[in-house]
Each structure stands twice: as C-alpha cells, then as structure tokens.
Amino acid sequence: MTEEEIKKARAKAEQGERLSLQDALALYEDNDLLFLASCARKMKEKKSGKNVFYNVNRHINLTNICTSGCPLCAFQCEEGDKRGYVMETEDVARVLEDAKKVRNLGEIHIVSALHPTKDFDYYLNVVRQVKAALPDVDIKAFTPVEVVHFSQMTGKSVKEVLKILKEAGLSSLPGGGAEILNDRVRKEICPKKATTAQWIETIKAAHELGIRTNCSIMYGHIETIEERLQHLFTLRDIQDETGGFQAFIAFPFHPANTQLSHLKRVGSWEDMKMIAMSRLILDNIDHVKAFWIMLTTPLAQLALGFGADDLDGTIGEEKIIHEAGAKTGTGTTRERLRKLITEAGMIPVERDTFYNPIKEAE
Amino acid sequence: MYATNEYADIEQKILNEERLTREDGIRLFKCHDIAWLGNMADIVRKKKCGDIVYYNVNCHVNLTNICTSHCKFCAFGKDKDSKGAYAFSVEEAINVVRDAKKDPNLAGLHVVSGLHPDWSFEDYLERLQALHNEFPELYLKGFTGVEITHFSKISGLSIEEVLKKLKAAGLQAIAGGGAEILSDRVRTELCPKKATADEWIEVARTAHKLGIKTNASMLYGHIETIEERVDHLIKLRNLQDETGGLQTFICFPFLPKNTELGQNVRQTSMWDDLRTMAISRLMLDNIKNIKAYWVMLTVPVAQIALGFGANDIDGTVHKETILHDAGATSPTALSEDYIIKIIRDAGRIPAACDCNFNILRRFD
Structure with missing residues (x-):
C-alpha cells in the first residue's frame, strides 16, 4: 500500500464515505486503531445517536450431535459420544416454563447442531411449541446452515422451508454460520455445511419473504486478511440488494477444544480493530453487535466506544462458545448490561428482536 | 478534528503541545x-516516543511478604505468624533468580518487599549485595519510596545515605510503587503507617539528585476522587519539572480481592483503566514513558x-x-515471544x- 492510498482511505473513513476493498486493506495495514475507533464512533452516532441496545433473551441449543463435524467447532459431537444430548419436547417445555418467569422476555434464540436422525418436523414443532407457550416473544431461530440442512432433508426449496417456519411463528434468523464466505476457507474449516452460495441464497430468500436476519463473521483462524475484509464487502453487497440485515456480529474464533486448537486466539487489539472496521465498511447495516459472551464483558463495553451499538442480551444459558473455552459467565442481568452502557456515557435501550424500544424497561 | x-x-x-491544567484534567x-x-x-x-514499545525480560524477587504496614489495599502483606508468611534467606533469594536464569535472555531483577518487623536495613542490603555479587550481569531495579523511607527510619541514616548504600550495593534504578495516591487524606485512610506523600516525593527527589532514576505510579480505583487522581498526576509532573529523573509512569488499578478494602470496592472497569491511561499520558507531558x-x-x-x-x-x-495474592487473573509470567507478538500485532x-x-535488542 502506498502512503497516498493510505491517506486517501483515512480521509474517506474520517468523512464517513463508502470504502472500497482497497481502502479497507489500506486502513487495515495502517493499523491506527484509535483513529479507526474515532471514525467508527462517529458513524455509530450518525446511525443510533447515544443509544445502545440490549435485549432480554434466552438461548436454546436443542442438540450438539452434528453431522457436519466442522473443524472450527468445539460444540458438536458425534452420535454415541457421551457429551451428546438432544432436547425432547418435555426438555424444551421445562426451559419455556422457566422463561415465562422472566420479566419482559423479548426473544428466544434457537441455534442447534445438524442432528443425523431428527427430521424437519422435530425442529418445526419446537417453533410451534415456543410460539404456543410464549405468544408475545419473538423467535429468532436457525442459521442459514440449518435452513439449508432442512431443505436437503425434506427435498423442499429453501424458500418453502422458510415459509413453513414463518407460518409456525419464526420471526427472524440469527446471523451465524456465515464464518468466512469464501469456499477455499470453508473447505478447511467447515467442509460439510452450507457453501458460500447456499448461505447467500438462504439469506436472500429470507429477506424476500420479509424475514429479517442478522449476519456475522468468524475471524482469526485460517483466513487471510483480504478474505476477511472481502467477506464484509460480500455482506454489504447483499444488504444493498435486500436491506434485510438488522445487525452484524463479529465472532473471534476460540480455538480451544476444536480441531484447530493449534491456532491462538487473536488479541484484543484485533478484536477492537474488527469492530471499528466492520462499522466503517458496513455503512448500510444499522447495528453492530458486541457479543459479550465471546468478547468478554470488558471488551464488549469497550467496543461501545469503537462503533458497536448493541450488547446482545441477558442470554440465560449459553453452550456453544463455552465448549470452546469461553471464560465468560453464561448469563447476565438487565441491570448489569444497563450499567455497562451508562458507564460508557451512552443510553441503554431495551429492544425487541426488531430493535423497537421496550418502554416498560426503564 | x-x-x-x-x-x-x-x-x-x-x-499545539501546550500543557494541560488541573481543570482540563478533571474535564x-x-x-x-x-x-x-x-x-x-x-x-x-x-x-514523544515513536513506535518502539519497551519490555523487560525480568524476574520479580519479593524478599519477604511479612509487613508491618497493613495497608488496606494490600493482599500480599502478612503478619509473621500468618499462614503463608515467608522471609527469604540470602540463599533462597539467590535460588529464585537461579531458577529464572534458565531463561538465557533474563536481563534483570525487580526487587520489592514487605517492611519486615525484625529485619534491619543491613538485612535488606545484604540480600541486594548478594544478588548483585552472584549475578553481576543482571540489572537491579528495586525498592520503592516506601521501603527506602522505612530503611531510613530503622537505620537512623538519612534518605541520602540509604540511597548511597543501596547504589554501592548494585542498585541501578528505583521501582515506582508505593506512591498510591499522593494525598494525605487518602493515605491516612488506607496506609497510615507507611511513607507520607511528602516522604515518598522526597525519596524520589533525593534519588534523582544522586543520579538514580526512578519510576512513578498511581494506585487508583479505591476511595480517591477524580480530583485526587488529577492532583496526583500534577504532583508527579511538578517533581519531574524540578528533577527530570522519572523514567516511566505506571497506572495500577486497585485489585480488591483478598484485601480489607475490597469488601466495599468493586474492581475498575476496562473503560476506566483505559481512560486513566490516556489522561495520564496527556497530563504527564514531561515523563517520557507510560x-x-x-x-x-x-x-x-x-x-x-x-x-x-x-x-x-x-x-x-x-x-x-504480590498482585496474584489480590486475585489478579493474568498469568504469573509471559514468554518473551508472546510479548513480542502482542506488541507486533499492535x-x-x-x-x-x-x-x-x-x-x-529490538525486533524491527
């Protein structure tokens, strides 16, 4: 990168102008973290002012028995493994009974493994069960990877699968499973699951049906910096076309207990750089989420100064990332999240799945 | 901008590189x-510093954790008869370093200890001298303003005489600890038995006069007010204007676990740690390193x-x-390769x- 290119990219970032891949590479190489943070913070304020969002949610991970065996994952196991579990109707019911007691519960987040024998109806019935138990709670469920799996199991198109899920009560899709949208990378880290094209097709189908989704990146494994940044531009292109992404989430790769455990977790510098650069590149996505479960609470709070405007939620019980050695707690309280936000000089806003403020929260 | x-x-x-005022700091x-x-x-x-980031390949030698000062923020100090109390003999101190010498790049020692009720100044001096004789190739940084004030009191020697003897025994620089908050209101509440604000400053001033460089620090996140933090920084800045002998400034967030004070105080947030770091850099315009x-x-x-x-x-x-007794969750040592990587990634x-x-050595 020439000095001239870096200068040009910095000027664009400072003005909040749309960046090209070349600009992003220049800014990455320039590595002026606090400059990036200042620019990202400005863009965040243009989009959401001083507001920082969080929600009261519960995670349900239905099973960890998975046919895809992704080298990047510490959660999945094979059938017969003693770590394996599957939640049946009564197990889900127990979680829902507990969830009913949560004041202002806004969302149930369901993400699971691709179980070898559970059919689409199993998953569909869980959505119906949640809807029946908690009719006012939004259901954010199934990543595009799971939706592609349902489509393959049933022989139905992705669009048909999504329609059926929507009719059963699904409100939105989470952003996971995107990893890096590049087939070279996917062949190494997740060869058996949805390809780049399938992930994108599913997202576009959802947006077409009026189902909003999130999107994400899993960074810090075998991808090159160019692949990493290109991924963000792929997401930006999709958003230009559909406008259906609500929030973007950057997941640092946690290597412990995965088949890639020889890799090192990237440092906090890289995490904050990703938050700031994502905010700057994804100029058409409203929200950037600092997922405290993955970042740890201190880094998630700091991310609010680096362009993030959402801390995710209270969560309840998180399993997937804790299998990969995350040392964060598995749940937090509304009060704790609000305090983190206030301490950062911002205004906490409790939201529903669609970022509508919930007034009674104050 | x-x-x-x-x-x-x-x-x-x-x-414009203008000096910031107390009011600026508070704002x-x-x-x-x-x-x-x-x-x-x-x-x-x-x-001020360019792109180099300094680190040491060093070993901490804490000669004893037995301490008469009973500071409320400390989890390290113990009474003589408490469980876990220790006091190194000359041989034990040497053995700690011998173990650390397995790292061929080991460059120096950081020696900081409790105020032992029975040890004389000679006891400390003997250990320092022995470390220096045994490992003349290692640099020796050690003793805070608090320990040096204590040595002066127990020996009847002036601060200057104490420092001269330490220097003669091999000491090359003085550690920055013990400054806490240089406010007598805070010190009366937290550490009434050890060096006062003026005494701490006097040790640094005298050391600088003798050509011994010192570090400075601030322990924050306990009972001090924001104004007291800023005043502390300004006191150090004034001292530096006078002597120029402060080499680096260290921000210590108070770690509450296992301390008397910790029952009522929560640990600082990363947010507070980073803004305090930034404001220290901005206020201390005459200290080169942070x-x-x-x-x-x-x-x-x-x-x-x-x-x-x-x-x-x-x-x-x-x-x-010292800090791991106060519940520090960081590792107790880092490899040099890892430190190099952290710096390079930044x-x-x-x-x-x-x-x-x-x-x-530098790694361009």
Missing part, C-alpha cells in the same frame, strides 16, 4: 468519548492500552506474587530494554 465541540479547546492545546475524566481520548493520547505518544503493566491490567487491556498512550508493557516477570516495534530504558 475528532472531538465533540465540548472538548475542542483541549484538543487544540494537545495538538477529561468526564469525557465519555473514549475513542477520542485514546486518539489524543496516541498522537502524543507518537510524537507503562501498561499487564499483570494488573490483564493482557487484553494492556495490549489495547498501547493505543491509549502506553509505550512500555513491563516484562516477562517470572512468577509475580503495529509497533518491540524492544527489550534494561531498567534504564537502554535498548538491548
């Missing part, structure tokens, strides 16, 4: 735009601190104990140095 209008005047001063602590604060501190860091002490801050905070004004990340440490140039910031 970046600031909200509210801070435009301070931004102008910083960019900066009210600023919520942490990216701007960091950016300002980083601009100053670039001008240290992000990873043992206290944790590695992730220390790495980010390199963007908030810090240009020194302390060392490999080899078995830190886009900076790692350089191993001795206790007086002479560069031993």
